Amino acid sequence: MLLLVLAFNAYAASATILVIGKRRFEEAIAVGSTLLSLAVSLLLLASQTGVIELSLAPFISLMLDKLSLMFSTVVGLVGFFVSVYSVEYMRGDEEYQKYYSLITLFIGSMLNLVLASDVVYLLLNWELVGVCSALLISHWWRRPEARRAGVKALAMTRFSDIGLLAFASIAVYYNSTNIPSTLASSNMVERLAPFAPLLVFAALGKSAQFPLHTWLPDAMEGPTTVSALLHAATMVKAGVYLALRFYPLIHASTLAVNGLLALSLATILISGLAGLASMDLKRILAFNTISSLSLMFLSISLGETGLAILYLFNHAVFKSLLFLTTGKIEHTLHTRDISRLRSLWARGFRVETVGFLIGALSAAGLPPLTAGLIKEEIYSGLETYVGSPIYHLMTGGLSLLLSLFIMRPFVIAFLGRRGGNSEVSVERTPLMTGVNLSLALLTLIAFPPTLMLATYFGTVFEPALRLAPLVGVLSGILLSFSLPYLNLRVGNRFRGLLESSFGMDVLYMWLGELASAMLSKLASALNRGRASQGVVGLVAVTVVLVALAMVVSP
Amino acid sequence: MSLETIISLITVAYSIVALALFSFARRARDPAIVATSVIASLITMVASFLDRSPGGLIGFFSSITLIFSLLSSVFERVGRKAFHSMLSFYFVSFSILLMSTDDSFKVFLYLEIISMLTIGGMVLYRGREGFEAALKYAIICLTGSLIGLLGLLIGFSEAGVSSFPDMVLRASNTARMLMAIGFGAEVALFPMYIWLPGLYVSMPPLLLAVEVSSILPATTYIVGTIASGSPLASLSLSTLAMAGSLIGSLAAMNQRDLRMLLAYSTLSHTGYIVLGLSSGSKIAWSYAVLHMVAHALPKASLIMVGLAALNRVGSSMIGDISKLGGVFKFVTISSALALLGLPPYLSFWSEMFIFAGLITSSIYWRFLGVLYFLVILVSTGYSFKLIYAFSQGARSTPLTPGRDFYGALLLLYSLLPIALSPLQSNILAYFLG
Numbered sequence: 001m002l003l004l005v006l007a008f009n010a011y012a013a014s015a016t017i018l019v020i021g022k023r024r025f026e027e028a029i030a031v032g033s034t035l036l037s038l039a040v041s042l043l044l045l046a047s048q049t050g051v052i053e054l055s056l057a058p059f060i061s062l063m064l065d066k067l068s069l070m071f072s073t074v075v076g077l078v079g080f081f082v083s084v085y086s087v088e089y090m091r092g093d094e095e096y097q098k099y100y101s102l103i104t105l106f107i108g109s110m111l112n113l114v115l116a117s118d119v120v121y122l123l124l125n126w127e128l129v130g131v132c133s134a135l136l137i138s139h140w141w142r143r144p145e146a147r148r149a150g151v152k153a154l155a156m157t158r159f160s161d162i163g164l165l166a167f168a169s170i171a172v173y174y175n176s177t178n179i180p181s182t183l184a185s186s187n188m189v190e191r192l193a194p195f196a197p198l199l200v201f202a203a204l205g206k207s208a209q210f211p212l213h214t215w216l217p218d219a220m221e222g223p224t225t226v227s228a229l230l231h232a233a234t235m236v237k238a239g240v241y242l243a244l245r246f247y248p249l250i251h252a253s254t255l256a257v258n259g260l261l262a263l264s265l266a267t268i269l270i271s272g273l274a275g276l277a278s279m280d281l282k283r284i285l286a287f288n289t290i291s292s293l294s295l296m297f298l299s300i301s302l303g304e305t306g307l308a309i310l311y312l313f314n315h316a317v318f319k320s321l322l323f324l325t326t327g328k329i330e331h332t333l334h335t336r337d338i339s340r341l342r343s344l345w346a347r348g349f350r351v352e353t354v355g356f357l358i359g360a361l362s363a364a365g366l367p368p369l370t371a372g373l374i375k376e377e378i379y380s381g382l383e384t385y386v387g388s389p390i391y392h393l394m395t396g397g398l399s400l401l402l403s404l405f406i407m408r409p410f411v412i413a414f415l416g417r418r419g420g421n422s423e424v425s426v427e428r429t430p431l432m433t434g435v436n437l438s439l440a441l442l443t444l445i446a447f448p449p450t451l452m453l454a455t456y457f458g459t460v461f462e463p464a465l466r467l468a469p470l471v472g473v474l475s476g477i478l479l480s481f482s483l484p485y486l487n488l489r490v491g492n493r494f495r496g497l498l499e500s501s502f503g504m505d506v507l508y509m510w511l512g513e514l515a516s517a518m519l520s521k522l523a524s525a526l527n528r529g530r531a532s533q534g535v536v537g538l539v540a541v542t543v544v545l546v547a548l549a550m551v552v553s554p
Numbered sequence: 555m556s557l558e559t560i561i562s563l564i565t566v567a568y569s570i571v572a573l574a575l576f577s578f579a580r581r582a583r584d585p586a587i588v589a590t591s592v593i594a595s596l597i598t599m600v601a602s603f604l605d606r607s608p609g610g611l612i613g614f615f616s617s618i619t620l621i622f623s624l625l626s627s628v629f630e631r632v633g634r635k636a637f638h639s640m641l642s643f644y645f646v647s648f649s650i651l652l653m654s655t656d657d658s659f660k661v662f663l664y665l666e667i668i669s670m671l672t673i674g675g676m677v678l679y680r681g682r683e684g685f686e687a688a689l690k691y692a693i694i695c696l697t698g699s700l701i702g703l704l705g706l707l708i709g710f711s712e713a714g715v716s717s718f719p720d721m722v723l724r725a726s727n728t729a730r731m732l733m734a735i736g737f738g739a740e741v742a743l744f745p746m747y748i749w750l751p752g753l754y755v756s757m758p759p760l761l762l763a764v765e766v767s768s769i770l771p772a773t774t775y776i777v778g779t780i781a782s783g784s785p786l787a788s789l790s791l792s793t794l795a796m797a798g799s800l801i802g803s804l805a806a807m808n809q810r811d812l813r814m815l816l817a818y819s820t821l822s823h824t825g826y827i828v829l830g831l832s833s834g835s836k837i838a839w840s841y842a843v844l845h846m847v848a849h850a851l852p853k854a855s856l857i858m859v860g861l862a863a864l865n866r867v868g869s870s871m872i873g874d875i876s877k878l879g880g881v882f883k884f885v886t887i888s889s890a891l892a893l894l895g896l897p898p899y900l901s902f903w904s905e906m907f908i909f910a911g912l913i914t915s916s917i918y919w920r921f922l923g924v925l926y927f928l929v930i931l932v933s934t935g936y937s938f939k940l941i942y943a944f945s946q947g948a949r950s951t952p953l954t955p956g957r958d959f960y961g962a963l964l965l966l967y968s969l970l971p972i973a974l975s976p977l978q979s980n981i982l983a984y985f986l987g
Contacts, residue, residue, distance in 0.1 A: 169909055538698055541746075542701055550728055
């Protein structure tokens, strides 16, 4: 019963919101539904020990195990915070009905995605999450950038969906769509392991990993609450969930494991450089999300699935904090450009400054903040893989890059020297401030829940400080604080090159436009609308195919 | 009694009653014929439901569309209502007859009748545009019919049986190719699709909605059946179908008129259906039959939105449909998402399982499967063009009082693809076994 409530209450809420036209009711339903999801998840987390399966219809079945429960708790938690925050944030928005309906539909789909025990049902929700995401990104659809970002997100994530679609098709063919029984059978694992790279491909697209990462920074055109919910805390984690759920298959495929390892390292580097060049606060956070997801994939490829789960939980909390803090600033000042956001602390954004600092230090990976401790544990797995000297160089370098790029906006925007900017009146609403403070507190005291989670999953988590990453993180932070005094000047062209991941985005656009233009030209040339053309085509095809039939076998 | 016999009887009885009603004065005649058509459609719907076959499936759902279309014609401005209703009913009845007959020559006969009905639909409003489109259609489909007939005669002489499925199996590749290409003109197979945009522009929208859910599936089913007769025929036809799908998706993106966009989108979806029917994979075949319904429902909804735009705004240009508000906005967005094959719509299942059938077949089918997926991706462009249409232009105008019943009916109809989605496996199990 509780499983059904968990799976379907958000769907019901979404449908109800569509038919109710009153804002207060809709807000109450959205908040109530996410609170219910969170409460049920926590209740099940506390009471459930085994695995429960529930078949509802062919290809539609649910499952409750530790992994799905952990994910549903994260979705419920972030969903609750976001829907509470939205009450204030979306107050002036005309299309609130569409917004709340889509947000709850998204949460419902995400919950069903993690609860699905059939790969076809998982695919269904996987697609639904993508649709909701595209529609939410383009929520302010009168802006061309928002429309473009929505289509781009859907097109790129759907492109990678071919991996999951192909895998589901193969599972249908082998009559093994039930996930637990497939993974429990060594015979089926052996049979399906060669297709594990398809799953990795699907995961890379959804989780915005190189070379399919370029949609996520553009997706920041949506409301900040959407960015926080979809693109930091939940949707992009669907790829990580897929990799964790099908870990036995991925583990059995050398190609999948090595591919994941190489691509996650490449993504950390590329997103780090792009984040370092960007001047848009939300885009910087998007690049940080990409690199954080890479860390989770790195952990999975190194066989440390438990650490990936621990990092995922911590990331959901600190990234929500960062996004919602940024949301408040954008809401008040109507800009995200860090070169224009100077001296925020001095201008009255005290709560936001503290919140952003805690979130940024956590994202930078500074111990003793829990995310930093987990990050060092993840990096330690690389030592056996690449050897000690390269390990030190690599982890030190990556830590420096990642901490520098997330601390840079803090130094520039929050602490920067006060220019002509005057103090602004920051409207303090209890809901928004309360959510920010709660998330900041949760980020600071994340160690005990993380330990509990580690125990729950049977993960060995004994954090120890490691020199190379620690030196890297500290260097990055110190370097970021010295930025205002260094007076570095970076050319716009070079900045653009880094932000577009060495022109990848431009290349994709160019290739897409070229192919579309060529094919459209061909389509117009083939279709001039004359009847004679149709008859000639008909006769020509008949002659060719009949000749072919006569040659092959009359 | 077979479905063919029952539908033949209903059609004859309906024709007699409808002709008799023509002796009434026009004011009484139109509503009487609409009412008679609704009753005949209900009987057809029940008869189709009781027949567990592809013909029954298409008959059942096209009857539902027909009933919605007839009821809509009561609330919406439609010219020549009596002829409109009669043509709509014949579209459905002859489509069912085409799908349920076993006789090769009856297949040809029904196809020809359907061609004549289609021409009748195009010239119903006696506009110049309609006559030009009808001429184009007649030239291409007549040539196609002759080629198809030649194939049929060769096939009959080779196989020595008149049963259509048996003849298709026993006939030579040459005969099969002639039949498939010839009758393929009727389903706008590449490169014979030139007449399709004209059909969408000239045929009255409510009639077109019925055509999309009855004639299009029925003729596609026949072509698919012929194509599945041999590997050579299936591969050749599928290649043409995929070429048509790709061209349709790309051309749809460049259209500014809603009706033209929908025409090219139909070209694209017909390709999916032919591909699934001819692939030789049982699962792809079943879901291709389901896709006939899954595609027809949202497409018919969008065609009906086009009628609302013509009547209320005076234009079916995509830039102008944003002036339609409320229910039409919802129907457009929902149906555009359904055309994209996304959950929670019925088309998600059909498109997914067609892909599943293709990807687990031999290497060339896998290649077509990947191409098919890419075409679906391209269709994101035109679906979102429709969705974002509401972000441009002036804000919505209020509905004219007295016409909102049409909106309510359309809303109800447009929810069918969502409502049927959880039942997809039951629908297939019931009708296809």
